Amino acid sequence: MAEKNISPFAHVFLKLMQGPVYEEDKSYWKDLLGWQTELSKYLQQTGLQLVINEGDGFARIVQPEAEETNEKPLPRLMRKTRLTYEATLLCIVLREALDEFDLQGNGTRLFMTQKEIKERLALFFKERHNKSKLLKDLNKPINSLLNVGVLKVTREDAANKELHQYEVKRIIKALVNNEKLEEIKSKLKLHVHPVQ
Numbered sequence: 479m480a481e482k483n484i485s486p487f488a489h490v491f492l493k494l495m496q497g498p499v500y501e502e503d504k505s506y507w508k509d510l511l512g513w514q515t516e517l518s519k520y521l522q523q524t525g526l527q528l529v530i531n532e533g534d535g536f537a538r539i540v541q542p543e544a545e546e547t548n549e550k551p552l553p554r555l556m557r558k559t560r561l562t563y564e565a566t567l568l569c570i571v572l573r574e575a576l577d578e579f580d581l582q583g584n585g586t587r588l589f590m591t592q593k594e595i596k597e598r599l600a601l602f603f604k605e606r607h608n609k610s611k612l613l614k615d616l617n618k619p620i621n622s623l624l625n626v627g628v629l630k631v632t633r634e635d636a637a638n639k640e641l642h643q644y645e646v647k648r649i650i651k652a653l654v655n656n657e658k659l660e661e662i663k664s665k666l667k668l669h670v671h672p673v674q
Contacts, residue, residue, distance in 0.1 A: 487513035491520070494528070494539050497627055498649050501535030502587075510537055525552040534648035535586065559626050564599075565619040569628065570662055571598045572646050573654045589632060593640040595620060620644075628653065 490510045518528045530537040544551035579588045596616045623629045635641035
C-alpha cells in the first residue's frame with residue numbers, strides 16, 4: 479500500500495483502537511486534538527464515537543448501543559468485560575480514592591502502592607482468620623483492573639511486590655460515573671461475599 483494513501487490521522491486512529499489515549503502521551507495527544515474533527519467524522523461512519531475528556535486528559539472510542547429498530551445492527555467491536563464482585567468493589571474503592579485525591583488538589587495523577595490498595599479493599603471483608611491469604615487473594619481484582627486499563631504499573635519492586643506502584647487511570651471516571659457509582663454501591667450493599 480502506497481504511503482500517500484494513508485490518512486494523516488491513521489496513527490492516532492490505530493492508537494485509539496488499542497485503548498485510551500492519555501494526555502501524557504504528548505505526540506499522540508497533540509495529533510488527536512488536531513485531527514479530532516476528521517477522526518470523529520470517520521468514526522461516525524463506522525458506527526463508533528470519539529469521546530475526548532480534556533479535563534481528565536484522556537480520549538477513547540465508544541460504540542453506542544444498537545437501536546432495537548435497526549434491521550442490520552452492527553456487530554460489537556468492543557466486548558463488555560464482566561468484573562467479579564471483588565474487582566467491582568475495587569473499582570468503587572479506586573474511584574472514591576481518586577475523588578478524595580482531586581479534593582486535596584495535590585496533582586493530576588494518583589499513585590498507590592499495592593499495599594495501599596489492598597488495605598483499602600480489605601476493609602470491606604469481615605475478619606478473616608488468615609489475613610495473609612486474604613491479602614494474596616486481593617491480587618486477583620488488582621490484576622483484573624490492570625487488564626482493563628484502570629490501573630497501570632508505574633514502578634515495580636522486585637524485593638517486595640507490596641511496594642509495586644500503580645497509577646489509577648482517570649478513565650475510571652468515565653467507566654464509573656457518579657450515577658453508576660451510586661448504582662453499584664447500592665447493589666454491593668446487598669452482597670457480602672468474602673474473597674474466594
